[in-house]
Amino acid sequence: MGRTCGRAGGEPAVRKGPWTLEEDLVLVGYISQHGEGSWDNLARAASLNRNGKSCRLRWLNYLRPGVRRGSITPAEDAAIRELHASLGNKWSKIAEHLPGRTDNEIKNYWRTRIQRRPAASDQQQQAYRAPATAAAMAASEGASSSSSASASHGSSAAGDWWYVEPNHPEQGADRSQKSVAAAAAGVDSGSASSALTRRDSSATAGDGYMKTSYSDRYYSELSSVAADGVKMVDADSFWNVVDDFWGTLPVPDATF
DNA sequence: AACAACTCCAACCGCTATTCG
């Protein structure tokens, strides 16, 4: 391989590492207009200084419409365990049974949450859910399983539920509330330390607090990139911009 | 407050499978 990695002399080395907003928008924009096609050709045609493999991964695991982010629900957890028992490490096959989840996400979840920790009983899992939202979650699970893709990112109903870390319920709740409050307060650019990772369920991670590893850098960068007076302050703002962007694009039938 | 250990996940790497000329 390496054909796409080695570009003609004089061109900069192929970029690696985290994707920037600009790259994401270029990729989304190109695919929305031309479809997926050949990834290597796509990378070249879209003037993305990435190899096709990287483009494909970014699209499939993050940018593709219908990708669910946020914590794995207990129902999904149970499904993953069951599917893994019968399929083994066939992450892509397992992912086929979990609409919106990617093989990479499931793989990570398995390694970090299941492989390293004993399974919680159904009763325990139920107990972690906030009573007021458990019913809503059950309803949303039913709804989400019927739609594998939508034209816009993230359905807020898909994972809009809460539970707190079993061993530290007070701490978990406190952290969640602080995080949301901070996000709602609209931290200015460059200090979006409480940025959410996704507009929907990722407001809280599965164990009661959220992860911001990627989003902080991302939204910070977004702030510097955002044009036309758009001021990015949190994940909601970010996804509003992305949704607006999607809304401006023609939607090819073949792909979506 | 500072540091180390730990957790999580996006992205890379290497390999295999599939497609195509």
Added chain:
DNA sequence: CCGAATAGCGGTTGGAGTTGT
């Protein structure tokens, strides 16, 4: 059929954020 190109999969890693001391 063969070899090259491309796509896809699973394993692994790097680094940011969190937690504990």
